[in-house]
Amino acid sequence: xxxxxxxxxxxxxxxxxxxxxxxxxxxxxxxxxxxxxxxxxxxxxxxxxxxxxxxxxxxxxxxxxxxxxxxxxxxxxxxxxxxxxxxxxxxxxxxxxxxxxxxxxxxxxxxxxxxxxxxxxxxxxxxxxxxxxxxxxxxxxxxxxxxxxxxxxxxxxxxxxxxxxxxxxxxxxxxxxxxxxxxxxxxxxxxxxxxxxxxxxxxxxxxxxxxxxxxxxxxxxxxxxxxxxxxxxxxxxxxxxxx
Amino acid sequence: xxxxxxxxxxxxxxxxxxxxxxxxxxxxxxxxxxxxxxxxxxxxxxxxxxxxxxxxxxxxxxxxxxxxxxxxxxxxxxxxxxxxxxxxxxxxxxxxxxxxxxxxxxxxxxxxxxxxxxxxxxxxxxxxxxxxxxxxxxxxxxxxxxxxxxxxxxxxxxxxxxxxxxxxxxxxxxxxxxxxxxxxxxxxxxxxxxxxxxxxxxxxxxxxxxxxxxxxxxxxxxxxxxxxxxxxxxxxxxxxxxxxxxxxxxxxxxxxx
Numbered sequence: 312x313x314x315x316x317x318x319x320x321x322x323x324x325x326x327x328x329x330x331x332x333x334x335x336x337x338x339x340x341x342x343x344x345x346x347x348x349x350x351x352x353x354x355x356x357x358x359x360x361x362x363x364x365x366x367x368x369x370x371x372x373x374x375x376x377x378x379x380x381x382x383x384x385x386x387x388x389x390x391x392x393x394x395x396x397x398x399x400x401x402x403x404x405x406x407x408x409x410x411x412x413x414x415x416x417x418x419x420x421x422x423x424x425x426x427x428x429x430x431x432x433x434x435x436x437x438x439x440x441x442x443x444x445x446x447x448x449x450x451x452x453x454x455x456x457x458x459x460x461x462x463x464x465x466x467x468x469x470x471x472x473x474x475x476x477x478x479x480x481x482x483x484x485x486x487x488x489x490x491x492x493x494x495x496x497x498x499x500x501x502x503x504x505x506x507x508x509x510x511x512x513x514x515x516x517x518x519x520x521x522x523x524x525x526x527x528x529x530x531x532x533x534x535x536x537x538x539x540x541x542x543x544x545x546x547x548x549x550x551x552x553x554x
Numbered sequence: 555x556x557x558x559x560x561x562x563x564x565x566x567x568x569x570x571x572x573x574x575x576x577x578x579x580x581x582x583x584x585x586x587x588x589x590x591x592x593x594x595x596x597x598x599x600x601x602x603x604x605x606x607x608x609x610x611x612x613x614x615x616x617x618x619x620x621x622x623x624x625x626x627x628x629x630x631x632x633x634x635x636x637x638x639x640x641x642x643x644x645x646x647x648x649x650x651x652x653x654x655x656x657x658x659x660x661x662x663x664x665x666x667x668x669x670x671x672x673x674x675x676x677x678x679x680x681x682x683x684x685x686x687x688x689x690x691x692x693x694x695x696x697x698x699x700x701x702x703x704x705x706x707x708x709x710x711x712x713x714x715x716x717x718x719x720x721x722x723x724x725x726x727x728x729x730x731x732x733x734x735x736x737x738x739x740x741x742x743x744x745x746x747x748x749x750x751x752x753x754x755x756x757x758x759x760x761x762x763x764x765x766x767x768x769x770x771x772x773x774x775x776x777x778x779x780x781x782x783x784x785x786x787x788x789x790x791x792x793x794x795x796x797x798x799x800x801x802x803x804x805x806x807x808x809x810x811x
Contacts, residue, residue: 405651
């Protein structure tokens with residue numbers, strides 16, 4: 312029997328969205344002392360369960376507002392579910408965005424250390440990898456330049472080179488491929504090809520072609536909070552028919 | 555704390571430190587130059603007041619003034635930066651899970667670094683002005699500063715969370731800190747305050763900390779020892795309680811930014 316990497320059990324998440332914007336200041340509370348803030352209940356996820364097996368490439372598709380990002384944030388332990396629980400076996404690293412913590416005023420090298428430690432690498436490991444990171448990003452001669460002078464493509468290349476150095480068993484990827492030029496996307500796909508089967512991947516994307524191509528199974532979250540899990544080609548086809 | 559937590563802490567502190575002097579020609583020299591020139595200005599402006607204090611020489615008054623100022627600055631920065639710490643890192647907190655406490659401690663570490671720089675300059679100034687610095691006095695000052703640091707760390711566990719829910723705290727804290735400044739007798743001697751209002755200073759912990767540092771620095775005397783030790787015990791307790799509060803409330807914080 313295969314091991315379970317991520318086990319999601321009956322999770323529900325509800326957000327209370329203030330109808331007239333968040334009342335975070337005293338003025339707003341004082342001006343309307345008797346007026347209770349009106350909240351609109353928003354069910355992001357409702358009683359969702361699934362398991363991701365070790366080494367599986369598991370994709371999540373669905374329309375905007377179906378709860379994809381919320382799901383990734385719950386699995387990444389950024390949000391806490393209202394009900395149910397999530398079990399993760401192994402080291403999980405979320406890439407909800409490439410280059411988290413990048414500071415535009417710092418040099419590329421300084422940013423590698425900053426972003427790398429945020430992603431869980433130690434300084435010692437980064438000392439070891441730093442040359443490879445710059446070689447892979449093809450940015451060696453720009454190592455001491457502030458990244459505010461980088462093009463967005465250069466920033467993404469640098470961020471990606473750091474990201475692939477992170478030691479993890481489980482990767483959470485959110486629309487990472489939406490950025491970068493064709494050349495860079497090719498590199499990303501090559502990387503996907505390489506880690507398929509070695510790492511567990513939870514992937515969210517609107518790029519249905521890449522979902523079909525790489526996934527082992529697909530979770531389709533629907534607007535009415537029901538869901539289906541199944542074969543990638545079948546799921547993508549069914550989903551495509553809804554629009 | 556594991557290896558990565560420690561490295562992350564170092565990176566955060568380094569980044570805050572670097573960002574303060576980025577783009578300036580003198581760069582890190584400002585770390586020393588700015589407080590030095592600030593002290594010079596204050597000394598020139600306020601040295602004329604020294605005659606109103608009976609048992610203090612002009613040189614001692616300079617040190618009296620500066621030591622009060624650096625302790626208040628330490629308090630001001632520690633409280634303000636601690637309060638804003640979580641809010642300032644919101645973009646990071648919604649993207650990745652790491653030990654959130656590191657954000658708070660690195661913000662407070664910055665105030666500690668500033669204190670040490672200022673304290674170093676004040677020691678140099680004091681020696682230059684011919685004041686005898688006693689080792690015991692310096693040791694006592696370190697104890698006072700350590701106590702304040704622990705206390706502010708405990709406070710930051712609460713305020714950093716509250717700040718996310720109630721943004722007015724930024725303005726409220728600024729006013730309270732300004733009030734504390736005048737209630738701490740930084741620029742004027744306690745003797746100048748009318749008797750009936752003197753309790754404000756006598757029961758104000760910041761004023762007591764400042765007084766302890768001043769006496770230790772200028773006369774090498776240890777005053778308010780009982781108060782400082784009591785404050786240390788309370789601060790340690792506050793850290794324990796605050797940490798529990800923080801751990802419980804930080805879990806849902808990402809939803810409130």
